[in-house]
Amino acid sequence: MNKTWNNGAWFMVLPVLALVAFNAVIPLMTVVNYSVQETFGNNIFFFEGVKWFEEVLHSERFHAALLRQLAFTGTILLIEIPLGVMIALTMPRQGPWVSVCLVLMALPLLIPWNVVGAIWNIFALPDIGLLGRSLNGMGFDYNYTHQPVAAWFTMILMDVWHWTSLVVLLAYAGLRSIPDAYYQAAKIDSASRWAVFRYIQLPKMKRVLTIAVLLRFMDSFMIYTEPFVLTGGGPGNSTTLLSIDLVKIALGQFDLGPAAAMSIIYFLIVLLLSWVFYTLTMRSEDQS
Amino acid sequence: MTLELRKISKQVGGETHIGDVDLTLASGTLTILLGPTLSGKTSLMRLMAGLDRPTAGQVLIDGTDVTGVPVQKRSVAMVYQQFINYPNLTVYENIASPMRVAGLNRQETDAAVRRAADLMRLTSLLDRKPLELSGGQQQRTALARAIVKGADLVLLDEPLANLDYKLREELREELPRLFSETGAIFVYATTEPTEALLLGGNTATLHEGRVTQFGATLDVYRRPVDRNTADVFSDPPMNFLAITVGGGQVTAGEQTLPATGQIAELADGRYAIGFRPNHLHLARPELPAIAVTANVAVTEITGSESFVHLDFDGQRWIALLHGIHDLEPGSAAEVFLDPGRFYVFNEDDALVAAPDPAEAA
């Protein structure tokens, strides 16, 4: 019995196609369009070529925001990946507590992102927030609205609280796929906990961890809502990450040209770094 | 229906997975693909099914080129080593699933399902879920699902490998009946020569991605066309002896004997003699035999037979002897080779002489 090939299926795809076109393709084209033109309002546009791109790439403001962004992404990767793996290692592999743990881990991921920002905004307030009050009570001089260091600390803490669970869940899935025989053999070989982790669990989790790092890298590089709601980019511009800066230029100053150029450069940076990272890990996997 | 593979080859990343294969399979036949792991059996089956496209060559069904046609458009069914069934459907629904997809009505589906279940002896288990069944029953479900839609080509990739050896025996007895009742082209992959001999049909032996020989199973067994085929089709592995023929004499290892029988008819040169483990004797047989002294490495006893592992001239031989013979490891044993059972291969590994079945009786 042969299955029939139903070309009518293509018609079912049209609405999705239209939606995607409307929401993604056309805006993207618009951005590209703006990035090469200049306007002084009144809907009169002048073609400027690569002027905006050059301006953005040479602007100190852009360099500063990019540096801040790299520092942010680097820091949270260094914290979240090891922390996530450690938590996954302590989670039970069978029994009634498994579902409880999984639900607890999933909770932070379900909260709308601006609500996350709002929660931490209040939580960290030096006078009425639990965190702020406690830290000040312990002797630290903590005020994230005035101190850049405190602002960074709070922003990173918020991101770790929000997203480590993702790493935990991915690492846990990777751990669950290791057959029991490996643990049994390790027991018989008198291997220590650390040896089991280093020689069995970590190598077998490599694939999954690659995905986790890639996801966290991309998401954190593009992060907007949570830090914006938390600090607004302040104090001053100390926590102004790339996306926040971009929005300031586009909507605040209404400099559409530079903003569009910056968007495209931003997009290409993310693409390039992701590709480099991905190729490196895939190549090291082939060699091993 | 006739399935023809014409000069099929498949290269993956510089490696040849399948090299230059020509095969023609007819309806109602069983073809066994015999070869060690990684010899290309699964790759070849995937090419036959249309799951992969060959890098070169054509696949023809009844003379029509279907090389580019994807598997959904071909009439193919496949059974795997791991018992693949839908875990949340009952056995009945599992078997019925291909019919449901094809959109047949309820009565026809029911009739076909019951027929297949009957053939695979699953009628009493139709309400159970696959995970409640034993391994053998799960694989029977997968087989039933494969045959219910009456596909023209049914591929079985080592389907019995994950079963207990006794269960394997039982299912293997049922398979020939299955093959003859459905009339499709059956292709069965296996690593075990005994399985090929038990199933009959035709055999294609594979070695490193190439088909070395294709023909009726017993023919390939009795007259392997080259050394690789002889080796693949032997369990325990075939024993080999390197000899040099010259001036009416045969030199084997350090011994020199006058050339007799088939060997006397060979041209001078170097040859490899292959003989099967059950053609080595401890006692001098009635027919003319060549005596060789070999070193006993180890003896394995199975209750009714003994496997004696011998070392001769740097080669490891296995002798299969009737009865219990507990030879002392490290001792020297005189063994007798029956030249009437010799396979002679020349330096290019091609067969130049084989035992004559009529003569051997």
Next chain:
Amino acid sequence: MARIELQKVAHSYLARPAGEQDFAVKELDLTWDDGGAYALLGPSGCGKTTLLNIISGLLTPSCGQVVFNGRNVTEERPEQRNIAQVFQFPVIYDTMTVRQNLAFPLKNRHVPSDAIAARVTEIAGMIDLDSVLDRKAHNLSADQKQKISLGRGLVRSDVNAILFDEPLTVIDPHLKWQLRSQLKKLHREFAFTMVYVTHDQTEALTFADKVVVMYEGEVVQIGTPEDLFERPMHTFVGYFIGSPGMNVAPVSVEGNRAILGGYAIKLARTYADTPVGAKLELGTRPEFIRFAGNGGAKDGEGLPVTVKRVDDIGRFKVAKVELAGVPLAVVADEDTVIDGDEARIVFDPDHVHIYADSQLLEGVAQ
């Protein structure tokens, strides 16, 4: 090496077993002698892997005790029992080389590094891994990986027993012969206590000095391969060992004759009192039935059968025949000519056994 005893050991995977059927291993007593090679043979689900895990310590039995050389180790963990286990699929540390893999158990016990190096070289030579010692374990073939698993067990000089859980499952048929003969050689040279779990009768019979046949959690027979082949104590043993398995047919018994399908078959023993109401069966292996006319039998000898099917498997033939409607299998030499549908078969009285309710009846020798 150790003498291992299992005393009144039973195990159920359920917390509160209701009855016998909930036990994966029913109560048994077994002794494994120091330096013996044993096989645990049985179909899937018979409890052999459970029993192996009880010996190794990966599983604590619900009842009973495990004793090593007189010491009760039931509560001890695997690393304290000093055993080695080779699993069904190769378990190796991918990121390490072969040398590091073999050294691993010794490193974990803080053995000095020169002692480790010497021992690793010695063991690698024993199992033919010396040529690949510095390669990454990950890249080797399946049989070499299994050897690494075995090697990791052998490096510990005080290992009590080596346990094998269907270790040849992923190995190609040709390589199985090599690995098996190597295991046999190792056993002969070093007298390790080895316990080998399998469902493959060839592996069990060639490997072991004594085979423990299990069925549904119980030990059905313990014996040498020859015992199991020549005198199966239970019809299951007859069926499970031998390919094809033993022929079993219902009969009635009169003294030293069995009546099968109306024909009288002479027996080697006399059975005076058969248990009343028991199911009487005759068991004889296909290898011990021959076709009349071959091997110098006289004409007219034997019982007439119809030949249903003959399978030629190269080194012998298997004929499926029917004697008065009773199906029997006969194994014949590869050169035997089985002509047409009619033939005559001859039984070997020494290898015809009588079973009552599946258990072997002793009878009296004549």
